[in-house]
Amino acid sequence: MSIAWPVPAALALGLFLLGLLGLLTRRNLVFVLMSIEIMLNAAGLLFITAGMRWGNPDGQIMLIFVFNLAGAELALGLVLLLRLRNRLTTLDGDAADLLRDTA
């Protein structure tokens, strides 16, 4: 068992960049939310890596808080997604560009 800690750190970097790529590219709000989840998860991997490097429980504690944040964020994101779908009948993020009531 000898994984040098830069290897999982590089993996976290790669996953974060994939999430960022998805966030920049996709217009569908489902994919935007999923990309944010990918990036949060990569941050969690980096915390675990740091916890492994120093043999410290703080890495896993921060992972619990990352999950906490992801859950709260996703619940709100999904509710807003459903409301947007009901109002504009599309999931296009670019369609929601009028910050006022259309009525």
Added chain:
Amino acid sequence: MNAVFYAAAALALLTTALAITRSNPVHALLYFVLSLLFMAVIFFTLGAPFGAALEVIVYAGAIMVLFLFVTMMLALDKLSLRRERDWIAKPIWMVPIILVVLLAAELARPLLSLHAGLQAAFHIVTPQAVGIKLFTGDLAAVELASMLLLAGLVAAFHLGRRQ
């Protein structure tokens, strides 16, 4: 154990790449759930068994299943799938890929410049150690987390009401 780590890392990267390039959201989410399971394997090989269990139970089991159910409730038809395919046509990927590659080059430089003498002793952090630290030293953070969840609950209830 090393082979398990590298296999899981490669598969996690592959399934994540597949997840962000699918046109069908349900397929993409299932690939992402798969990537989370590989991530749990990675956590386990890095000596964080409690983190691995949480990744499967909380993240893949609860959060992503909620996401999946809501996506299925959206009832996407053929038209929206075709429109999605137009949105991710090739030229759209050019500028984001250039930006992400630039960022990767800048962030990977400090990682590559580290010399190879950094193999720390391998520690397994037990769930017991995590629990003791979480509920003694970090109690204030637990309270803040519960407030965040309460705020999320109230906001989701308020926004989700029928008008």
